[in-house]
Amino acid sequence: MVGDDELRAAVGRVLAAAGVGAHSRLCCALSGGVDSVSLFSLLCTLRADFGYALSAAHVHHGLSPNADAWAAACARRCTQAGVPFQLLRVTVARDHPGGLEAAAREARHAALDRVDCDWLVFGHHQDDQAETVLFRLLRGAGVHGAAAMAAFDRSRPAARPGRLRPLLGVRRAQILAWARAAALLWEEDESNADLRYTRNALRHQLLPVAERIFPAAVPALARAAENFREADALLDELAALDAAACGGRTLRRSAALALGEARLGNLLRWQLRRGGARAPGRGRLVEAVRQLRAASVDMPLRLVLGAWACCAYRDALWLEADEPGAAPAARDWLGEAALPWGAGEVVFEPAVGAGLSRVRLSGAGTVRLGARRQGMKLRLDWRRPRRSFKNLCQEAAIPVWLRARLPVLWVDGEPAWVAGIGVAAEFACAAGEAGVMPRWHAAGADPVRGAG
CATH class of the missing domain: 3.40.50.620 (HUPs)
Known part of the structure; x- marks a missing residue:
C-alpha cells in the first residue's frame, strides 16, 4: 500500500x-x-x-x-x-x-x-x-x-x-x-x-x-x-531534420519525394500533429504517399486526409486545413490589426516604403476584404499592363483550388492587394511613405509564400 x-x-x-x-x-x-x-x-x-x-x-x-x-x-x-x-x-x-x-x-x-x-x-x-x-x-x-x-x-x-x-x-x-x-x-x-x-x-x-x-x-x-514514447520522440526528431532539409513548413516536393516512403509518411504525420490535426489512418496516408509518387512532378494534387489536405503544386508540398472551396463573406476594413479569413486571418502590419499607401487608404470611401471577382485584373508594375488574375496566379505558383479562397483588398471597388500576388501599382507606397502590408496567415502550413 x-x-x-x-x-x-x-x-x-x-x-x-x-x-x-x-x-x-x-x-x-x-x-x-x-x-x-x-x-x-x-x-x-x-x-x-x-x-x-x-x-x-x-x-x-x-x-x-x-x-x-x-x-x-x-x-x-x-x-x-x-x-x-x-x-x-x-x-x-x-x-x-x-x-x-x-x-x-x-x-x-x-x-x-x-x-x-x-x-x-x-x-x-x-x-x-x-x-x-x-x-x-x-x-x-x-x-x-x-x-x-x-x-x-x-x-x-x-x-x-x-x-x-x-x-x-x-x-x-x-x-x-x-x-x-x-x-x-x-x-x-x-x-x-x-x-x-x-x-x-x-x-x-x-x-x-x-x-x-x-x-x-x-x-x-x-x-x-514509455518505450513507445521514446521511439516516438526519436521519430519526431527525424521528422524535424527531414523538414529542415526539405525546406521547412512548405516542403520542396522533389526533396520530400526523395525520402523513403516510411520517412515521408512520418514527416507528414509529424506536420499534421504540429498543426493540431489528428493523423489519418495508415491506409489513407499510404495512399496519399503513393499518389504523390505516382504523379508527375509538375502535376497539381490535393489529397484529403480527414480535416486536412496534402497539397502539391509545382515543386511545393504542404498541408492545409480542408476548408470549403468558397471564399468567406466580405467585410469592411476599418483599420483593425487583423481580420478573420476562413480558418486563418489577414494581418495588417505597419510598414514604411512598402505595402499599401496609408494616404490612399485614408482617402478611400470603402476598403473591403473580399474574394476575387470575375474578370479581375491587376498591375503590379507601372511599366507593365494589367494582367489577368489567372496569369498572375500561374506566375505566383498558386494552385487552382486555392484561388477562390485568396483574400483581396478592394479599395473603392478596385483590387489593391491579392494574397500571394502582391500590391497593385496604383496603391503602392512611395519610398519613405507610411504604409500597410497585409499578410494572409492561412490555417496550417501557409502555401502562399510571400503572401504580402
Whole structure:
C-alpha cells in the first residue's frame, strides 16, 4: 500500500519535473470519482510546497440521471477547500462515428481545453495507462498512439493548456486504499460497470485475464508505453531534420519525394500533429504517399486526409486545413490589426516604403476584404499592363483550388492587394511613405509564400 507521504511524494515528483511553481495555474479535472477526488485532495495539500494557483473544473455531460448530483458534490468540495470551481456543460453527439464513449470524451476534452490555466491536471493512473495501451494496440495504433499518456505534456497546440497526470505511476488499488484511509467521499459513475462500452470491457474482462496469466501485466504495459514514447520522440526528431532539409513548413516536393516512403509518411504525420490535426489512418496516408509518387512532378494534387489536405503544386508540398472551396463573406476594413479569413486571418502590419499607401487608404470611401471577382485584373508594375488574375496566379505558383479562397483588398471597388500576388501599382507606397502590408496567415502550413 502507498502511504500518505509516498503518494504526496509521487505527485510532487511529477509536478517538479513539469516545472510547476509559484507562477503556475493548475486546474484539476474533477469528475467526482475516487481518482480525481484523491488527486484534488493531494493538490490542495501540495499548494504550500509549490505555491501554484489551483482551480477545478467539472464537465457535465448530461448523460446520467445523477449528473446534477455529481456536479453539486464537486462544487461543494471546492467551496469547502476554498478552490475556484467551474461547471462546464457540454452536449454529446449521439451520432458520433466512434460511438457515445468517444463522443463524450471529445466533448469533455474540448471543454477543458478552453479553461484559462497553464496545466489541466487529470487523475489517470497506471491501470488507465495499461488499458489505453491495450485499447490502442487492438485498434492498430502506431508508435505515437501506443505511447498512450505522458505524465506531463506541453506539446499542445498554441493557447491550450498542458496536461499533467501525477498519478500515472500509481495503481488504482493503491489510490483506492489511500482514499479510504483518508476518509474521502466520492461519487460512483454507474456507467463504469456497463460492458457495452469498450474500455469497460477491457477493464473488467480482458485485463483481469491478462493479469492471471501475467501478474505484472499492468506495469509491463505501462513500461511498454514509455518505450513507445521514446521511439516516438526519436521519430519526431527525424521528422524535424527531414523538414529542415526539405525546406521547412512548405516542403520542396522533389526533396520530400526523395525520402523513403516510411520517412515521408512520418514527416507528414509529424506536420499534421504540429498543426493540431489528428493523423489519418495508415491506409489513407499510404495512399496519399503513393499518389504523390505516382504523379508527375509538375502535376497539381490535393489529397484529403480527414480535416486536412496534402497539397502539391509545382515543386511545393504542404498541408492545409480542408476548408470549403468558397471564399468567406466580405467585410469592411476599418483599420483593425487583423481580420478573420476562413480558418486563418489577414494581418495588417505597419510598414514604411512598402505595402499599401496609408494616404490612399485614408482617402478611400470603402476598403473591403473580399474574394476575387470575375474578370479581375491587376498591375503590379507601372511599366507593365494589367494582367489577368489567372496569369498572375500561374506566375505566383498558386494552385487552382486555392484561388477562390485568396483574400483581396478592394479599395473603392478596385483590387489593391491579392494574397500571394502582391500590391497593385496604383496603391503602392512611395519610398519613405507610411504604409500597410497585409499578410494572409492561412490555417496550417501557409502555401502562399510571400503572401504580402
